[in-house]
Amino acid sequence: MGQEYKDINKEELDNLVTDEQLYEGKAKKVFATEDPNLVLVSYKDDATAFDGTKRGTIRGKGAVNNQMSNYLMNLLENEGIPTHLYKEVNETDTLVKHVDIIPLEVIVRNISAGSFANHYGVEEGIVFDQPTFEFSYKNDDLHDPLLNSSHALALKLATPEEIKTLREYALKVNDILKEFFLSCGVTLVDFKLEFGRTPDGTVILADEISPDTCRFWDVETGEKLDKDRFRRDLGNVEDAYQEMMHRIFG
Numbered sequence: 001m002g003q004e005y006k007d008i009n010k011e012e013l014d015n016l017v018t019d020e021q022l023y024e025g026k027a028k029k030v031f032a033t034e035d036p037n038l039v040l041v042s043y044k045d046d047a048t049a050f051d052g053t054k055r056g057t058i059r060g061k062g063a064v065n066n067q068m069s070n071y072l073m074n075l076l077e078n079e080g081i082p083t084h085l086y087k088e089v090n091e092t093d094t095l096v097k098h099v100d101i102i103p104l105e106v107i108v109r110n111i112s113a114g115s116f117a118n119h120y121g122v123e124e125g126i127v128f129d130q131p132t133f134e135f136s137y138k139n140d141d142l143h144d145p146l147l148n149s150s151h152a153l154a155l156k157l158a159t160p161e162e163i164k165t166l167r168e169y170a171l172k173v174n175d176i177l178k179e180f181f182l183s184c185g186v187t188l189v190d191f192k193l194e195f196g197r198t199p200d201g202t203v204i205l206a207d208e209i210s211p212d213t214c215r216f217w218d219v220e221t222g223e224k225l226d227k228d229r230f231r232r233d234l235g236n237v238e239d240a241y242q243e244m245m246h247r248i249f250g
C-alpha cells in the first residue's frame with residue numbers, strides 16, 4: 001500500500017476511488033478503491049437509534065464525526081494504538097485501511113449510563129473505581145446482545161490472543177481519551193470501539209470515535225454533548241455535535 005498516495009491531489013483521488021459501494025451502514029458508506037488495501041469511508045448525516053427503529057438526520061454530523069474520529073485516531077496512533085486511518089480527503093470522506101471487522105462491539109465505561117444503568121437498575125452518573133470492559137455481539141438481528149469472552153470464543157468471533165489485544169487496546173484508548181477530553185472540558189462517560197483484521201491478521205482500531213459512539217458530558221454542567229440528545233429527544237442535537245468540534249479544534 002502506497003505511501004505515494006499520502007499527498008494525494010484531486011485527480012489522483014478520483015482515479016483511486018471507484019463507484020463500487022462495498023457497504024452502506026446506518027451512518028457511513030464504504031467504497032472500493034483501485035488499491036485492494038484501501039477503502040473510502042463516507043460519513044452521512046443520517047442517524048438511527050434502537051436498532052434503526054428511530055431515524056433522523058443530524059445536519060453536519062457526517063463532517064463532525066469524520067474529522068473528530070480522524071483527529072482522535074491520529075492521537076491514538078501516536079500513542080502506539082494501530083488504527084485504520086490512512087488519509088482524510090475532505091470534510092466527510094477518509095481513506096482507511098481495508099480490514100475485516102471483528103463482529104464485537106468493545107465497550108468501556110467510566111461512569112454508569114445507558115444500558116448499564118438499565119440492566120443493573122442503577123442511576124446514571126455513578127463514577128466507577130475502575131473502568132468496565134464488555135463486549136456486545138455486533139448483530140442487528142439479535143439486537144447486539146451482551147456477551148462475555150468465553151461466548152465470543154465459543155462463537156469463534158475472535159481468538160484468545162485477539163480478545164487479550166482488544167482488552168489491552170480498549171483500556172489504553174480509555175486512558176488516553178479520558179485525559180484528552182478532560183483537557184477539552186469534557187468527561188468521557190463511556191464509548192464503543194470496533195476493531196478489524198488486516199490481510200496479515202494484525203488487529204487494528206477501525207470504525208469511528210465520535211459523539212455517535214461515545215457519551216460526552218460537560219465537566220462543569222453535566223450537559224450531554226453526544227447522540228443521547230437524539231436518542232432521548234433532548235433537542236439541540238446539531239449544537240452538541242458542533243460544540244464537540246469546537247472543544248477539540250477550538
Ligand code: TMP
Pocket residue numbers: 107113114115116190191192212213214215
Ligand atoms: P449503551 O449504554 O447503550 O450500551 O452504550 C454504550 C456506549 O456505546 C455509548 O457510548 C454509545 C455507544 N453505542 C454505539 O456506539 N452504538 C450502539 O449501537 C449503541 C447501542 C451504543
